[in-house]
Amino acid sequence: MGYKVVVVGATGNVGREMLNILAEREFPVDEIVALASRRSLGTEVSFGERDLKIQDIDSFDFSGWDIALFAIGSDATKKYAPAAAKAGCVVIDNSSLYRYDPDVPLIVPEVNPDAIAGYAKKNIIANPNCSTAQMVVALKPLHDRARIKRVVVSTYQSVSGAGKDAMDELWNQTKGMYVPGQEVAPNVFPKQMAFNVIPQIDSFMEDGTTREEWKMVAETKKIMDAKIKVTATCVRVPVFVGHSEAINVEFEDFLDEDEARDILREAPGILVVDKRETGGYITPVDSVGEFATYVSRIRQDSTIENGLNIWVVADNLRKGAALNAVQIAELLGSRFLKKG
Known part of the structure; x- marks a missing residue:
C-alpha cells in the first residue's frame, strides 16, 4: 500500500533528484508519473530500476493523485x-511562489514539522530556498x-x-x-x-x-523565529554541486563551542566533521x-559576548531542494494521508 505520486518538472536537475531520492528512500509509491512540458515528450527518466516516459503536463488530470512534487519555475507553478x-x-512546491504566503506552510522537517498542519488551507506546502534549508x-x-x-x-553557492x-x-x-x-x-x-566568484x-x-x-x-524568520535578525551576502562560486555557508551566530545566552558540537552531533539531519587539523x-x-547537512569549523567568536562561528555544507540539489521535498512528503504521509 502506498501513494500515487506525481513529479512535475521531472527532466530538470531537481526533478531527476526527486525521482532518485523517492527510490533511494523507498517512499511508499503505488503509482508514479513524471510530467514536463510537451517538448520533453518521449524523454525517459529513471526511477530506481524503472524508466518513466515523460507525460505532458498540459493534458494531465491530477484527480485521484495524492502528492505532486513540483520542480518548475514560479510562472509555471502559478x-x-x-x-x-x-x-x-x-x-x-520547490519554487519561491508560495514561500511567503501566510496560508502556505514553509517546511523543513527537522526544524518546524508541526507547521505542516497548515497545508489544508490551500493544499499546498512550500519548500524553502536551498541556502536557507541547510542553514536552519x-x-x-x-x-x-x-x-x-x-x-x-x-554563502558560497554552486552553479547547479x-x-x-x-x-x-x-x-x-572552463574548457574554453x-x-x-x-x-x-x-x-x-x-x-x-x-575561475571567478560573483557576489x-x-x-x-x-x-x-x-x-x-x-x-x-x-x-529564516518564517521557519524558525521572527525575532531573529539575519543579514546575508550570497555569492556564486565555480562549483558544480554543493552550497557552503560561513555563519556567525550571536546568542542571548552563552553557548560553549564544545556543548554546541555535542548538540549538533545529536541533532537530526546533521553530521559533524570538525577536526582541528x-x-x-x-x-x-x-x-x-x-x-546530511554537514557542520565543521565550530568555534567561539571572541569579538562578541555570546558568539559562535560554524561552517555548513550540503548538496543543494538534495537537502536544498529534492530531499527536503521528499522529507515533507514523508511527514505529510505519516501525519495526514492514508495509503492506498
Whole structure:
C-alpha cells in the first residue's frame, strides 16, 4: 500500500533528484508519473530500476493523485499548482511562489514539522530556498538551547542552483580557457563564472540586497523565529554541486563551542566533521550525493559576548531542494494521508 505520486518538472536537475531520492528512500509509491512540458515528450527518466516516459503536463488530470512534487519555475507553478491542489492532490512546491504566503506552510522537517498542519488551507506546502534549508537545519538545535539573536551568513553557492544551463556554462567556460579562440562569453551569469566568484544571486532590490539574500532573511524568520535578525551576502562560486555557508551566530545566552558540537552531533539531519587539523572539515565535493547537512569549523567568536562561528555544507540539489521535498512528503504521509 502506498501513494500515487506525481513529479512535475521531472527532466530538470531537481526533478531527476526527486525521482532518485523517492527510490533511494523507498517512499511508499503505488503509482508514479513524471510530467514536463510537451517538448520533453518521449524523454525517459529513471526511477530506481524503472524508466518513466515523460507525460505532458498540459493534458494531465491530477484527480485521484495524492502528492505532486513540483520542480518548475514560479510562472509555471502559478499555472498548474492551483489546479492540482483543487483536484485534491497535495502540492509540495520547490519554487519561491508560495514561500511567503501566510496560508502556505514553509517546511523543513527537522526544524518546524508541526507547521505542516497548515497545508489544508490551500493544499499546498512550500519548500524553502536551498541556502536557507541547510542553514536552519544547523541553527535550530542551537536556537533551542541558547536563543539566537542575530545571524551573519556568507554563502558560497554552486552553479547547479541556477539550473542545467548554468552548469553547462561553467563547464564550457572552463574548457574554453585552455583552448585559444574557444572562449565562452557569459550568458546565464552576469560575469565570467569559470575561475571567478560573483557576489550576486538573483536580482538587486532597492536597498542593495539581492533577492537571494532577502529570501534567506524572510524564510529564516518564517521557519524558525521572527525575532531573529539575519543579514546575508550570497555569492556564486565555480562549483558544480554543493552550497557552503560561513555563519556567525550571536546568542542571548552563552553557548560553549564544545556543548554546541555535542548538540549538533545529536541533532537530526546533521553530521559533524570538525577536526582541528588539515582537511578535518567538509567541502562541497564531499557532500555531493549525500543526505546530511554537514557542520565543521565550530568555534567561539571572541569579538562578541555570546558568539559562535560554524561552517555548513550540503548538496543543494538534495537537502536544498529534492530531499527536503521528499522529507515533507514523508511527514505529510505519516501525519495526514492514508495509503492506498
